[in-house]
Amino acid sequence: MQKIKAGIIGATGYAGVELIRILLKHPYVTLTAISSVSFEGKSVSEVYPSLKNICDDVLVNEDKVIDNCDVIFASLPHGLCEAIAKKAELKGKKFIDLGADFRLKDEKDYNEWYGLDYNDKELHKKSQYCIPELHRANITKDITIIGNPGCYPTSIGLGLAPIVKSKKANLDTIIIDSKSGVTGAGRGLSQTTHYPDCNEAFSPYKVASHRHTPEIEQTLSELSGENVKVTFVPHLLPVNRGIVSTIYVTLNENMTQDDIIKLYKDFYKDEKFVRVLDKGEVANLKNVKFSNYCDISLHLDNRTNRLVIVSTIDNMVKGAAGQAVQNMNIMFSLNEDEGIDLIPPAF
């Protein structure tokens, strides 16, 4: 089989460089071109010395990436990708946006939470939002653009899907308390992520006002057929990688922990990347770091009949670059785990 020529726009952001790491090892991909506005003309290994002798490619401009590749991954701030996707689409290329521009189906949500409009509404019809385990059926042949999910919504969507779809929980009671490693805040400098301010510290941020909220609600509403509203509070966790979402929802009926675990195991029985933990086990981000796995543990508070779901992913892999490659595999009809079958190290 001829290899897929892949390119990355925004290759020097954290998700971009993680894409490089994954794509370089993908058996059916040739990493063909990478771009960066900030570092154009430099080699990527000057920016990330970890890549020295491994990938010394020079960073070009985005047009070169589009022209020379079959599939383009873009990891850019929101608002920039619609125009780039359009260019790619006109040249018949596939486009995977790791940002937010193709995630929300309802333009009103995009407008409300991001303050921008969809300039080319037709383009959005060729796009699909896709957490593979939940939405892969939507990636039909006509789809040329993927809205790759956000990190929090991935951990939360996978954590809630079985119970939400089952109708056994009261969907008005969903509360999500998420904690993300600092790479989630990106490579850009800020006082909050300055080492002495961030180390030995812990705090929520954007309490009940984070932009991932409508994306979470979109997935849950689709799964349930209802208009779901959640309370979502993210926290900054002093580790490099990983998200843990602790999710609370009241059950509509009496279920045992075994019932719940069975429900989840059945739901995910064909999914390699979702590991439903057994009784007595608790999801911990250390077990999924550097991998595409989502670990989910399930706990019952019998005293209040609340279900507590703990869902954890590596925010940079299943929450960004790994899932983007999973979506690429779907678009190119490859086995879904090609190139992302990564074993999480034990420490």
Added chain:
Amino acid sequence: MQKIKAGIIGATGYAGVELIRILLKHPYVTLTAISSVSFEGKSVSEVYPSLKNICDDVLVNEDKVIDNCDVIFASLPHGLCEAIAKKAELKGKKFIDLGADFRLKDEKDYNEWYGLDYNDKELHKKSQYCIPELHRANITKDITIIGNPGCYPTSIGLGLAPIVKSKKANLDTIIIDSKSGVTGAGRGLSQTTHYPDCNEAFSPYKVASHRHTPEIEQTLSELSGENVKVTFVPHLLPVNRGIVSTIYVTLNENMTQDDIIKLYKDFYKDEKFVRVLDKGEVANLKNVKFSNYCDISLHLDNRTNRLVIVSTIDNMVKGAAGQAVQNMNIMFSLNEDEGIDLIPPAF
């Protein structure tokens, strides 16, 4: 004024050594005797070299502590303190238990969650559980034993008291997602707290089954006059010190963030150690570390009418040793902040 002779039983545990640090600087206290079962006969600075030349006192046995002191702090595993408190009480000494043996008023709760009975019921009548800001009025002259509150219950009780007392929230909807630094797990070794297993990791533990649950509910039930049940999920946070409790509760009526903040500021207007943050501020454990402060920030999810309370303390100070000294100050009619007026370092 003659100085109070204070002693510590269990001085080499984390709370014990924190007591040493505080009591050595207390203007009205002489640290007179310290004991440890594990290290009897050694000097405390052999166990904690940070104390070299500062406190080289030799660790004695508990009887010497009781005999020579006016007030005895005990920091021991639960189940051990009732007998020791009895000895102290017979000799007319005041006793402050940093463990769990005098926290729960209802023996049934103690029996259910700790698996033990109260052997001397009369003794418990001379004891009081005391978060000073909520219960100091209970420390009458007859009280000779203090059940010093747990770390989680302190952050949670202070975080919830104003809204629970106000009757403006639905008390069936309380969910508490707490995160504690690793000193909370104590000095004893375990795989979970082994550095490579604990660093770059994050996970809940004892989901909806932590022993601090009945203590939390006791305080909330007293405040409200109702039988309150909560869902409480603690997490292990890879920092040394500090607890952040993120607390969710649905409001009964429409309130603005300003209303809520005013309610809290009024409630705590005379309390030095509780800082109610202003609009736009978010509680962060880094701002209270090494101090007796509890910082509380208040956030509204208008979309769901839920209140989100973020309450943070240093688990070793306001959550243990500092609050114990605050309780001692009350017992001895000192200013409540003597010796614990510690400024949190900025980093």
Added chain:
Amino acid sequence: MQKIKAGIIGATGYAGVELIRILLKHPYVTLTAISSVSFEGKSVSEVYPSLKNICDDVLVNEDKVIDNCDVIFASLPHGLCEAIAKKAELKGKKFIDLGADFRLKDEKDYNEWYGLDYNDKELHKKSQYCIPELHRANITKDITIIGNPGCYPTSIGLGLAPIVKSKKANLDTIIIDSKSGVTGAGRGLSQTTHYPDCNEAFSPYKVASHRHTPEIEQTLSELSGENVKVTFVPHLLPVNRGIVSTIYVTLNENMTQDDIIKLYKDFYKDEKFVRVLDKGEVANLKNVKFSNYCDISLHLDNRTNRLVIVSTIDNMVKGAAGQAVQNMNIMFSLNEDEGIDLIPPAF
């Protein structure tokens, strides 16, 4: 006694805010005015919420600090303090510079390593560089300006002074491998100190070219009467606070570890803030954090006749703000430990 009115210029840098923490508790000081160019007009607790309700003073300009205070601490980038010290000196105020402008006696060194000249050579005659344990005799009544030592030079000067002065070591063989916590790099943002780049990372920087080199050599040359040259390599350590300097020097004669320890204990026998550790003990930065102590452990490599000295301080206390206050105490004839008699917490 009337309290000393103290002020801080550059109060929002890390050393500045540490000065606030210390001076607020100093029994003979009133913190009277604080300034910041970046945050003038804001309160310091807006910049450092840890100080909320403790110090809400508004940041003014430097002239107000000079006018209203008896002693002015300045914590600014090098090159800025000569002019400010001049202003203070003209108004008869004492001035303590935590930066580099008054550390080097030989203007050539300042010129070579900092690229600047001394504009007012007379002013420098009224100044003294002072690690109190080594240079306090120099602080005569005529001295109105202190060049407060750098963090690395403090740990190294104290670590080497006894052996260098004893003439029992070959001063051509001194190699210093230092490791500093990240606060040493200051509050300013940089990629190197961005959390995900700094956490789980370790590296030297400015190898054999750090500006503290001439300051280290100045102290050692004075102590020995020889022209000492050292190799000095600093490293960035992923902790907030603390410096460990591991120092290697070949002995001129055979000495046992006991001999060496005795030499050091004798040298520092009257020094409260230097703790010479005993045989079997190893200096660890955790034991001096948040305190003004310098811990020194001494080790012999009998196979090569090299002495290995491990010297550790808190870079922000003994390495900056604490030592500055120690110098102030000397200038005002107070007990040297007033206000800096801080107990290092055990964790």
Added chain:
Amino acid sequence: MQKIKAGIIGATGYAGVELIRILLKHPYVTLTAISSVSFEGKSVSEVYPSLKNICDDVLVNEDKVIDNCDVIFASLPHGLCEAIAKKAELKGKKFIDLGADFRLKDEKDYNEWYGLDYNDKELHKKSQYCIPELHRANITKDITIIGNPGCYPTSIGLGLAPIVKSKKANLDTIIIDSKSGVTGAGRGLSQTTHYPDCNEAFSPYKVASHRHTPEIEQTLSELSGENVKVTFVPHLLPVNRGIVSTIYVTLNENMTQDDIIKLYKDFYKDEKFVRVLDKGEVANLKNVKFSNYCDISLHLDNRTNRLVIVSTIDNMVKGAAGQAVQNMNIMFSLNEDEGIDLIPPAF
């Protein structure tokens, strides 16, 4: 080609589980059997939940591993492997010892530093110590046992080999200041590696008395033909993985930094896993984590004519499991990088 059947004895130690991670992905290996004394009968994924669904193999006893495998990796405390290697050798199996029992050629060294004797001196003749870049020529067909190098000696041997072999340095002046992540201390619990004692701490240990000293000297003595003695001081670094060795040696002649870099680049010109950095670059452990690379940067202190070498590896990969697989590849005449061509993540 038929796959190599590989087994691991001591599979639940940190090096053992890292071997599992690597061997599972090795294109020419089948991981056939794993053993553990502590956890026999359990599945490895019960001990390391990161391996759930990836490797749920049950831990057997060592004899099953020997019987069923072509090559046996052993990761055990010293003193245990000689007997096991003997068993393997009798059955015609290849044996790679990640411990210390086959590293030292001179039994006197083993006796002096480890307190044990070689019971079967003939067996040791069939063994070779092998840092591949330095000793691969020694792995002749007769060699059935590999003494896999220690982590510190690997970083140091690679860092010093070019200059030591060149005879351009004074070999009496070598000082090695190494810093290791906490996995280097193993999975066993200790107070030193208890999170609150280890986090925000830093200290040397076993100053000038670490057991890796004779191994380091053996390599340097062989390279130079002289009897080299070094001063070696390891430190415990609060990160999970990685070693940085900062090495000091005085040059015999004047050389520029360019000369030194050229010397090193020439020496390692055919070595994939050694990256000699360019002028202006500094080796940082973050760039080699999770990979088999050794990064070396070279710095001159012109003022003292000392060379400063910074050498960094991942202690668990190039310092243990990765290098063990590299040695296996040599023994089986595979490309040396098979299965260990791992890209270090950027964070």
